Amino acid sequence: MPSVTFDHVRKSFGDAVVVEDFDLTVADGELLVLVGGSGSGKSTILRMVAGLEEVTSGTIRIDATDVTQLPPRARDVAMVFQDYGLYPHMSVRENLSLGLRIRKIAATEIDRRVTWAAGMLGLAPLLDRKPKQLSGGQRQRVAMGRAMVREPKVFLFDEPLSNLDAGLRAQMRIEIGGLQRRLKTTTIYVTHDQVEAMTLGDRIVVLADGRIQQIGRPIDLYRAPVNRFVAGFIGTPPMNFVEGGLREENGQLSFIAAGVSIKLRRDNAAKAKNGEPLTLGIRPEDLRLDTSPDRAAGAAPDGDALPGRVVLVERLGGTSHVHFDVEGGGSRLMASVSNDQLPDVGDTIRVRVPPERVHLFGSDGKTISNST
Amino acid sequence: MLRRIGLYAGLALAALTFIYPFLWMASSTFKPREEFGSLALIPAHFTLDNYRTMWARAPFGRALLNSTMVATTITLAVLVFGSITAYAMARLTFRGRPVLNAATLAVLLVPGQLTLIPLYTLIVQLGWIDTYTALIVPYLFNATAILMLRQFFLQIPQSLIDAARMDGMSEMRILFTIFWPLSKPVLSIVAIFTFMGSWNEVLWPLLVVRDQQLMTLPQLLTVFALGGGAGSVGVSLASAMVLVIPVVVAYAFLQRNFIESMAGAGIKG
Numbered sequence A: 001m002p003s004v005t006f007d008h009v010r011k012s013f014g015d016a017v018v019v020e021d022f023d024l025t026v027a028d029g030e031l032l033v034l035v036g037g038s039g040s041g042k043s044t045i046l047r048m049v050a051g052l053e054e055v056t057s058g059t060i061r062i063d064a065t066d067v068t069q070l071p072p073r074a075r076d077v078a079m080v081f082q083d084y085g086l087y088p089h090m091s092v093r094e095n096l097s098l099g100l101r102i103r104k105i106a107a108t109e110i111d112r113r114v115t116w117a118a119g120m121l122g123l124a125p126l127l128d129r130k131p132k133q134l135s136g137g138q139r140q141r142v143a144m145g146r147a148m149v150r151e152p153k154v155f156l157f158d159e160p161l162s163n164l165d166a167g168l169r170a171q172m173r174i175e176i177g178g179l180q181r182r183l184k185t186t187t188i189y190v191t192h193d194q195v196e197a198m199t200l201g202d203r204i205v206v207l208a209d210g211r212i213q214q215i216g217r218p219i220d221l222y223r224a225p226v227n228r229f230v231a232g233f234i235g236t237p238p239m240n241f242v243e244g245g246l247r248e249e250n251g252q253l254s255f256i257a258a259g260v261s262i263k264l265r266r267d268n269a270a271k272a273k274n275g276e277p278l279t280l281g282i283r284p285e286d287l288r289l290d291t292s293p294d295r296a297a298g299a300a301p302d303g304d305a306l307p308g309r310v311v312l313v314e315r316l317g318g319t320s321h322v323h324f325d326v327e328g329g330g331s332r333l334m335a336s337v338s339n340d341q342l343p344d345v346g347d348t349i350r351v352r353v354p355p356e357r358v359h360l361f362g363s364d365g366k367t368i369s370n371s372t
Numbered sequence B: 001m002l003r004r005i006g007l008y009a010g011l012a013l014a015a016l017t018f019i020y021p022f023l024w025m026a027s028s029t030f031k032p033r034e035e036f037g038s039l040a041l042i043p044a045h046f047t048l049d050n051y052r053t054m055w056a057r058a059p060f061g062r063a064l065l066n067s068t069m070v071a072t073t074i075t076l077a078v079l080v081f082g083s084i085t086a087y088a089m090a091r092l093t094f095r096g097r098p099v100l101n102a103a104t105l106a107v108l109l110v111p112g113q114l115t116l117i118p119l120y121t122l123i124v125q126l127g128w129i130d131t132y133t134a135l136i137v138p139y140l141f142n143a144t145a146i147l148m149l150r151q152f153f154l155q156i157p158q159s160l161i162d163a164a165r166m167d168g169m170s171e172m173r174i175l176f177t178i179f180w181p182l183s184k185p186v187l188s189i190v191a192i193f194t195f196m197g198s199w200n201e202v203l204w205p206l207l208v209v210r211d212q213q214l215m216t217l218p219q220l221l222t223v224f225a226l227g228g229g230a231g232s233v234g235v236s237l238a239s240a241m242v243l244v245i246p247v248v249v250a251y252a253f254l255q256r257n258f259i260e261s262m263a264g265a266g267i268k269g
Helices: A042-050 A092-102 A107-121 A138-150 A166-183 A195-200 A219-221 A226-232 B002-028 B034-039 B048-055 B060-091 B098-111 B112-126 B132-139 B143-156 B157-168 B172-180 B184-200 B204-207 B215-225 B233-263
Strands: A002-013 A016-026 A032-038 A057-062 A076-078 A156-157 A188-191 A205-208 A210-218 A240-249 A250-259 A262-263 A277-282 A288-290 A304-315 A317-328 A332-338 A349-355 A359-363 A367-369
Touching: A002 A042, A016 A042, A016 A057, A016 A210, A032 A195, A042 A076, A042 B112, A042 B143, A057 B132, A076 A138, A076 A277, A076 A332, A076 B157, A092 A138, A107 A138, A188 A240, A188 A304, A188 A359, A195 A219, A205 A219, A205 A226, A205 B172, A210 A219, A210 A226, A226 A277, A226 A359, A250 A277, A250 A304, A288 A332, A304 A332, A317 A349, A317 B157, A349 B204, A367 B215, B034 B233, B048 B060, B060 B132, B060 B143, B060 B172, B060 B184, B060 B215, B060 B233, B098 B143, B112 B132, B112 B172, B112 B204, B143 B184, B172 B184, B184 B215, B184 B233, B204 B215, B215 B233
Parallel strands: A032 A188, A032 A205, A076 A156, A156 A188
Antiparallel strands: A002 A016, A002 A057, A205 A210, A240 A250, A240 A277, A250 A262, A277 A359, A288 A349, A304 A317, A304 A349, A317 A332, A359 A367
C-alpha cells in the first residue's frame, strides 16, 4: 500500500487562500483524519487528492508518482461522498460495478469483487434495489462498497457520516474503522466531528483557516494541544477557558482573573512573564467538585477551590455536566462529574482546580504549558 | 353531491367547446361535399374521397416524409448539441462562461423575423436553396432549449459528477449516462417543443424551398390550400388532418413525461 505526500500544497480561489502550505506525508496503510470547522480547507485538501480540485501550487504524490496534474481517473483513488453520490437511476449492483466496467475489467472479476464487497458490507440482499429504496445507512454502505470494489491505492472519505442519525453514525464509525484495519488501505478521512476524529484516526490533522494547527496521535492532541484552538477543538465537552494573568507573591505563582486565584506549580509557568495576559485552560473532566460545605475556601491541599454558583445541571446518565458561574467574576465554567453528589441549580459549590491539569496559553494563543 | 355534478357538468361543457371543432373537422373529412353545412359529428354518408383527391393532387406522402425527417433531425440535434452546451455552461468552469451565458440569453431577445432576411441571403450565398440543408441547419441549435437544459442540469448534485469522475468517466459520458437518464422530464419537454415548432414551421420552408418534392407538410398544405389546389373544403380539411395527426401521436407518447415535468417544474427534485 502506498503513501500520500503533500509537498507545500497551496490552494486559492482568486484572492481567497483556502489551503496554505499544506505539507505532510500520510504513511502507508495509515488512517489520517483531517478535522476542522467549516471553511478550514479540509474538504478542499481531499478534493485535491481526488483530482476534483486543481492545486494552485505545490505537488501531491501517491507513492513516488506525482499526481498533481493527473485527472481523477488516472490517480487510482476512490472517494466516499457526504451525500453518497449514488447514481439514482442505477441499481446497487450497477452502482458498485460501473467504475470497474468503465475500466474494462473482466466480467468475472467484477462479479467477484461486487460479491466480496456486498458480503463484507451486508449488501447482498439489496443488490437489485435502487438507491431510493435504501435507508441512509444502506446507502452509506453502497457508497463505501463502490470505493472498495475499485481496490484503489487510497481511500478518501468526505464527511461520510454527517447525514446519518446519531446511533447509526456511531455504528458506521465502528464499521469504517474495522474495515480500514482489515483492508490496510491508506485512508484520508475528513470530518468536522472531533469524536470521529479521535476514535478513527491513527493520526489527526487539526486545520483552521487553511493551515495545519497540529498533527499528532489523538491522545497527544488531547493531552498536549499546541494552541488554544486545538485545545478547544479536541475533547468533548470542550475545554474551559479563563482569561487572566500571572502573579508571583512570596515565591508562589498564581493565575489571577476576576474572582479567580489559582496556585500554579513553578514548571507550569516557567515560560510565562509576570503580568502578561494569559488564558488558563482546564478540561471539564479535570475539575473536581467539592460539595462538602464545611471546607474553607482556597485551602484545598491539591489545588485551589473556586467558589461557584450552579446555573445548569445536564444529566447525561453516566456523567453529568455542571455549569457554574465563578463567584465575584464573569467566568462560566463547566465540570464533567460522576452522578454521586450532584448539586442543584442555585447551590453554591467549590470546585478544585488541580494545578497539574492546567493548560496555559499566551496572548497569541500558543501553548505555554500543558498538563503534566 | 349536487355541487359536484354541477362542477363536472361545467367542466364537461368547457371541454366540449374545445374538442367539438376538432371533432367536427375530423369527421367532416369523411363527409361528401353536400354535408358540410351539417353540424353533426357522424357523417351520413361515409367517404374517403377527400383523402383520395388530396393524395392525387399533390405529393403529400413525400411531404409527410420530408417533415418527419426534418423535424426528427432537428429535434435530435437540439437535444444532443443543446445538452452538450448546457452541460458545459452549467457544470464546467472555463474562461468566458459568463459571456456565453449572457450571449445565449441575448439570442432570445432577438425576434426571429429580424434575422430572416440576413439568414436567407446567407443560404442563397451558400447555394443551399432547395436543399434539406437549408431546412435543417439553421435550427440545429436552440437557445431556449439550451437555457432550459442548463437550468435543469444546475440542480443535479455535484457529488454525482464527482463520483462519476472518480469512476473514470469522461465529461461526455457523464452527460449521456448520468445526466440524460436523470433529465427525462426536461428532455421530453424540449423534444416536444422542438418537434412541434419544427413541424409547424411554414415561413422558413416557403422562403428556401420551391421544389414540391422537398416541401414540408405545412408548406405544401399552405401552397395547396391557398393556391386553390384543394378545390373543396373537405380536401383542405383532410390535408389539415394529415398535418395534425403526427403531432397528436407524438404528444400521446410523451404526454406522461410532459405533464409530469410541467407539474414538477417548480419543485426541486
